Amino acid sequence: MKNNLLNALSVALFATAGLYSAHLLAAGNPAAAGNGDTNITEEQFLKVAKESFPWATPEEFDERVKNDVTLAICNKTNGQPNAAETDVILKFEKSRMEYPKDGKLYGDWKKGQEWAEGAHGGRIGFADADDPAHPNGANCYACHAIDPNFPGAGNMGPSLTNYGKLRGQSEPMIKYTYEKIYDSKALVPCSLMPRYGGKGHLLTAEQVADITAFLLDPASPVNLPAKEAAK
Numbered sequence: 001m002k003n004n005l006l007n008a009l010s011v012a013l014f015a016t017a018g019l020y021s022a023h024l025l026a027a028g029n030p031a032a033a034g035n036g037d038t039n040i041t042e043e044q045f046l047k048v049a050k051e052s053f054p055w056a057t058p059e060e061f062d063e064r065v066k067n068d069v070t071l072a073i074c075n076k077t078n079g080q081p082n083a084a085e086t087d088v089i090l091k092f093e094k095s096r097m098e099y100p101k102d103g104k105l106y107g108d109w110k111k112g113q114e115w116a117e118g119a120h121g122g123r124i125g126f127a128d129a130d131d132p133a134h135p136n137g138a139n140c141y142a143c144h145a146i147d148p149n150f151p152g153a154g155n156m157g158p159s160l161t162n163y164g165k166l167r168g169q170s171e172p173m174i175k176y177t178y179e180k181i182y183d184s185k186a187l188v189p190c191s192l193m194p195r196y197g198g199k200g201h202l203l204t205a206e207q208v209a210d211i212t213a214f215l216l217d218p219a220s221p222v223n224l225p226a227k228e229a230a231k
């Protein structure tokens with residue numbers, strides 16, 4: 001239980017509301033605990049979690065743990081929705097998909113590199129608030145290897161190194177990549193990857209287009225051999 005709790009809290013530092021509440025409820029769910037400690041109730045968990053974010057206002061905290069229809073189903077089914085529930089999720093997620101106003105799903109890869117690496121924004125419960133003038137980052141490296149020169153990466157998600165080199169830059173591939181980043185759950189219901197686009201989430205549609213280019217562009221370091229370490 002302790003590990004689950006720490007996991008939920010550390011994930012909350014960068015995650016969108018959805019990911020936090022998914023982990024939160026998974027941690028209070030006997031089926032998800034998996035270590036024999038099945039006695040923690042949701043109420044007990046919320047109490048501990050609240051105490052861990054002493055600077056968060058009640059509104060900020062409630063916003064984070066609120067479930068939308070997708071998270072309610074994913075929590076109830078432990079991430080295994082049946083066919084009817086999958087339909088409900090996909091319908092809801094596709095309805096929240098949006099694209100940049102200029103219609104370009106392929107932005108500026110150099111900016112995308114910055115957004116993918118960045119971890120600014122989305123915090124609650126800190127004495128020093130996020131700077132609203134600073135664009136949010138996505139912290140993709142928490143879960144994915146991407147640019148081989150980047151020092152360190154998590155492995156909850158698959159490696160994205162050479163993503164564009166392996167898959168090419170066709171229109172359907174651009175659209176798939178954009179949509180995956182904007183709303184991972186529109187493609188994989190109950191995906192553990194955060195939904196980055198949309199109100200209350202971290203990134204603008206333009207930022208998602210920039211990260212799409214960062215993954216796909218032949219000139220991006222993602223698709224080039226790793227540089228030799230500086231001597």
Ligand code: HEC
Nearest residue numbers: 138139140142143156157158180181184188191192193194
């Ligand atoms: C909390 C962990 C987490 C974070 C953060 C995260 N992802 Fe993921 N991502 C995953 C997981 C898990 C999968 C595999 C399951 C799935 O497809 O939903 C995945 C899948 C993907 C895929 C599909 C890979 C394929 O083979 O088609 C892409 C593309 C992707 N992520 C890009 C990103 C980018 C770009 C970011 C940052 C904007 C990001 N991810 C942030 C966990 C994460």
